Amino acid sequence: MAIQQKLHTKLVQKLILTPSLQQAIKLLPMSTLELADLLNQEVVENPMLEEIQGDEAPAPDATPEKAEGDAEASAPKPENWDDSDYAYFFGDYLDDGYRPRTQHEVKELPPIENTLSTTTSLTDHLEWQLSLQAADETTRSIGDAIIGNLDDDGYLVASVDEIAAMGSWTVDLVEKTLHLVQGFDPIGVAARDLQECLWLQLRHIGQEATPAEKIVTEHLRLLQNHQVPELAKKLGLTIDEVKQHVEVIRHLDPKPGSRFNRRDSQYVIPDVYVVKVEDQYVAVLNEDGLPQLRISPVYRRLLDKNAENTEETRAYVKDKFRSALWLIKSVEQRQKTIHKVATSIINFQKEFLDHGIEFLRPLVLRDVANDIGMHESTVSRVVTNKFMHTPQGVFEMKYFFHSGISSSYGESVSSVTIKQRIKKIIEAEDVRKPLSDSKIVSMLQKEGLILARRTIAKYREELKIPTSNQRKMLY
Numbered sequence: 001m002a003i004q005q006k007l008h009t010k011l012v013q014k015l016i017l018t019p020s021l022q023q024a025i026k027l028l029p030m031s032t033l034e035l036a037d038l039l040n041q042e043v044v045e046n047p048m049l050e051e052i053q054g055d056e057a058p059a060p061d062a063t064p065e066k067a068e069g070d071a072e073a074s075a076p077k078p079e080n081w082d083d084s085d086y087a088y089f090f091g092d093y094l095d096d097g098y099r100p101r102t103q104h105e106v107k108e109l110p111p112i113e114n115t116l117s118t119t120t121s122l123t124d125h126l127e128w129q130l131s132l133q134a135a136d137e138t139t140r141s142i143g144d145a146i147i148g149n150l151d152d153d154g155y156l157v158a159s160v161d162e163i164a165a166m167g168s169w170t171v172d173l174v175e176k177t178l179h180l181v182q183g184f185d186p187i188g189v190a191a192r193d194l195q196e197c198l199w200l201q202l203r204h205i206g207q208e209a210t211p212a213e214k215i216v217t218e219h220l221r222l223l224q225n226h227q228v229p230e231l232a233k234k235l236g237l238t239i240d241e242v243k244q245h246v247e248v249i250r251h252l253d254p255k256p257g258s259r260f261n262r263r264d265s266q267y268v269i270p271d272v273y274v275v276k277v278e279d280q281y282v283a284v285l286n287e288d289g290l291p292q293l294r295i296s297p298v299y300r301r302l303l304d305k306n307a308e309n310t311e312e313t314r315a316y317v318k319d320k321f322r323s324a325l326w327l328i329k330s331v332e333q334r335q336k337t338i339h340k341v342a343t344s345i346i347n348f349q350k351e352f353l354d355h356g357i358e359f360l361r362p363l364v365l366r367d368v369a370n371d372i373g374m375h376e377s378t379v380s381r382v383v384t385n386k387f388m389h390t391p392q393g394v395f396e397m398k399y400f401f402h403s404g405i406s407s408s409y410g411e412s413v414s415s416v417t418i419k420q421r422i423k424k425i426i427e428a429e430d431v432r433k434p435l436s437d438s439k440i441v442s443m444l445q446k447e448g449l450i451l452a453r454r455t456i457a458k459y460r461e462e463l464k465i466p467t468s469n470q471r472k473m474l475y
Contacts, residue, residue, distance in 0.1 A: 024330040028337065028381035032271045036289045039331070043291060048299050048317070048324040052292040122154060122189070122260035123147055129184045142169055142177040146190060154189040154257025155197070186256040194254055195220055201252045211235050212245040223249065226466075226473040270389035272342045272397070274353065281353055283342035285335055286389075293328055295321070340372045341382045345400050347371070352400075353391055358421070362404025362414045405451065413449060419459045421447075426465055434468040 027035065043049050126147045134140040145166050149158040156178070164174045181190045187204045191197035198216045207213055215223055215231060222231050223246065232242045273284045302317045345368065351359035365376045365383075372379075383397035404412030425443060429435045435443075437456045444451055465471075 023326055024333050025381065027330050027334045028378070029384040030334075031269075031385045031387075032286055032290065033269060034385070035331070035334075036291070039291050039293065039327075042324075042327055043293070046320050046324050046327075048296055048320040049293050049327070050296045052294055119262070120260065122150065122152075122257045125260055126150075126181065126184055126189065130181070133180065138169070138173070139177055139180070141167060142174055143181055146174075146178055146181050150190060150257065152257060152261040153255040154186065154191070154260075156190050156192050186253070186259070188253060188256040197254060197256065198249065198252050201256075202249075207248065210245070211237060211242070212248045215242075215245060216249060226470050228473050268387050268394055270394055271386040272338065272388045274342075274346060274388060274390045276353075276391065281346045281350065283339055283346055285339055285342075287335075293324075293331075295324055295328075337374070337378065338382055338386065340374075341368060341379055342388065342397070344368045344371045345388070345397065349400055356392055358417050360400070360402070360414045360417050362412045363401050364403070365401060405449065415459070418444075418449065418451070419463055421449075422456065422459055423463055423465070426460075426471075432472075434471040436468045 027038075030038065043051055127144070130140060130143040130147065134143055142163070145163050146156065149156060149163065151157050160171055160174050160178065163169075164171050178190060182188075182200055184190075188197040188201045191200055195216060198220075199213065202208065202210075202213050202216060214235065219231055219234055222234070228239055228242055228246070231246075232239050235242060270286055273286055275282050275284055299317060300321065302313060345363075346353065348361055348363050348367065348371075351361065365379045369376045369379045383401070386397040388395055388397050388400075399416075402414045402416050404414060405418060421444070422440060425440055426435065437453050437460065440456050441451060441453050444456075460467075
């Protein structure tokens with residue numbers, strides 16, 4: 001068979017991610033703070049971009065000659081760029097760029113002396129005590145090694161042998177120094193496990209050789225499972241006597257170092273505010289801190305062929321010009337998309353905004369995607385790392401998407417609403433007779449909610465609520 005070469009014409013459709021589309025997709029999952037950092041970085045790296053201040057006056061060179069130059073830049077001129085007329089396509093962004101839709105008044109910041117504070121860490125607190133009680137340099141060195149191997153809760157994460165190998169010290173000397181450090185404030189620090197931590201605190205308050213010490217050293221597992229009757233049998237005491245000793249243990253601190261290593265509060269800055277205007281809820285984007293960008297008219301003149309610029313300079317400016325226009329348009333598209341998704345969520349969850357969590361409707365990404373005419377993946381990117389400030393509080397935008405459970409009334413109920421109902425039922429139960437999961441199933445069936453017992457158990461565990469037997473022992 002002879003091999004022949006032939007030419008065939010074939011028409012196909014392909015989905016190609018253009019650079020501008022890739023940039024728009026990249027911007028969607030970003031939070032407002034991340035977007036602000038990106039825009040500020042682009043302003044530094046791209047000379048074609050410049051930031052407009054909110055109260056900036058017109059430039060001194062805003063003469064008719066300049067206006068004529070701007071008009072020429074925004075009018076279609078095939079001779080400017082051979083590949084495509086970007087100036088005409090992005091004409092709306094050449095001068096003003098993307099401007100936030102709302103302007104908020106700058107609040108007066110508190111005095112700087114009211115914002116500065118210093119806190120003592122657990123390491124500093126222990127090293128100060130070690131410097132006062134260490135008798136020699138070797139003890140201080142071992143003590144520093146022990147303190148350096150404590151976690152945030154104050155527990156020792158290295159073994160005695162490992163610490164001894166750090167400085168060629170003897171195990172007996174490390175044990176002696178560890179005993180010294182365990183006597184420091186807070187009591188229970190440098191313990192190797194929870195059992196030793198509680199035992200050190202019981203010894204400090206004079207509870208040695210008591211049933212409380214025996215519970216901690218020999219029956220800690222029964223205590224963790226709230227098996228008070230079994231503890232009473234093991235100790236030969238009545239349930240009331242055991243409860244008294246359990247109450248002593250309950251007042252001990254299982255994480256003695258945590259109060260010295262407090263984590264700073266992480267404040268959430270909402271990306272969207274939900275404001276009620278008359279009888280309607282409106283989504284307002286939080287654009288505080290976002291720089292207002294525009295194309296620099298100074299650098300844009302370098303694209304003029306009449307100017308005495310080299311081809312290399314024109315190519316560089318042309319590339320930066322294209323990148324700047326894509327960025328401005330992508331930011332504008334991102335803000336519009338977030339606003340559409342937020343408005344759709346408001347329309348679906350209006351009852352929640354009015355009355356609270358018990359009226360949260362089941363919602364999936366497909367519902368919002370069909371409502372705004374976009375793909376589910378786009379909606380998923382929009383709700384990632386975004387927070388919404390509502391009359392009911394600040395929630396992550398993902399919070400409003402939950403599966404629904406059918407009721408006998410023909411309407412679906414959100415799983416979050418059911419969890420809230422289970423929590424209220426347990427809070428209102430008789431403490432002497434806690435409700436079992438099967439009993440909660442029966443109560444919800446009377447309200448028209450048909451659920452399996454294992455579903456109730458799953459929701460109860462997610463709410464971190466113990467079983468009925470454990471609640472009875474706790475009560």
